[in-house]
Amino acid sequence: METLRRLLPSASSLIIFEAAGRHQNFTRAAHELGMTQAAVSYAVRNLEEQLGVALFHRVHRAVELTDAGERFHTDVTLGLSRIQKSAEDIRAKGREANVTLAASTAFASMWMLPRLAKLRADLPDIDLRIQTSVRDLDLDEEPIPLAIRGGDPAKWPRYHAALLAPEVITAVASPAFVESHGNPQTPEALLKLPLIHLEEPVRAACDWPQWFASAGVRYPAQARRLAINDYVLVIQAVLSGEGVALGWQHLIERQVRSGALLPVGGHALTMPDAGFYVVWPRSRELNGPARRVRDWLVEEGRSSRGADPPA
Secondary structure, eight states: OHHHHHHOOOHHHHHHHHHHHHHTOHHHHHHHHTOOHHHHHHHHHHHHHHHTSOOEEEETTEEEEOHHHHHHHHHHHHHHHHHHHHHHHHHHHHHHTEEEEEEOHHHIIIIIGGGHHHHHHHOTTOEEEEEEOSSOOOTTTSSOOEEEEEEOGGGOTTEEEEEEEEEEEEEEEOHHHHHHHOOOOSHHHHTTSOBEEEOOSSSOOOOHHHHHHHTTOOOOOOSSOEEESOHHHHHHHHHTTSOBEEEEHHHHHHHHHHTSSEEEEEEEEEEEEEEEEEEEETTSOOOHHHHHHHHHHHHHHHHHHHSOOOO
16 A cells, blocks of 8 residues: 555545546536646646656647556546445445434423433434424425324324324422412312413414313413413423423323322313324335334333323
8 A cells, every 4th residue: 555655645636537537628527626627637747747657638628538548547437436335335324323303392301301311222323313393394305204293193194103192181280389279179270270371382282271171161361371482491380389280291201200290180181183103204214223213212102101100
């Protein structure tokens, strides 16, 4: 290799020579490579001097490969093609190990983050990238293989969907709040308490009027209320004792199990024909790592649904 280095000190000269020989024109080669015509001509002449042989016949406004140039161009083209293919394969394999999952901030922080250590242990060779967004991304338009989406999968004909969790909604409060305000046993009793409202900016979400209606209770408009447009902050407000909020079961399961949140009101709303799903586009195949992440998510969802309900 040291001899080759002395013979051809610049690898870039081979790239320039290959383009010049392919185009049979220094100007077109310069345009392809983002160089000046003079720079291409200079590089080719240096290569000829290093090899001690003419590679091109210079004719008026054109160049032609010599016999030696033809033989050398064939070998250079073959060698560069193999190097390019190898580099592309290596880079593609590196990208395959990266899997992006699009999700809401609430799902990412409350469902996914507590499970990251387990995912790393189960899939140590995969680099998971979580991309949060206030709206559901169009995976056909994004270089993202997987997403979490809530709703009815019949409304997403362009996607495959696998269930993670049903949409079950209860009212929750902190132990300190219950201690100071009492433990409401019915939906009607909640009407006397400060209720925290989630105001989703884009995604449709169940609200207090819909939740009360499912329990057969009319919800009167309140003059004063606390409204927050981020579900993570809604739950933080509940944990701080600011009031009662709606809790999506799959997101708050750990806080309920630990006792940090208490179900109140004695009613749970299960949304018909709706749930939370991992989705992927029908328009393209998932690569191996993305399939493994999808299967891992589905299994985690199945395990959570099979767990004993919190006491």
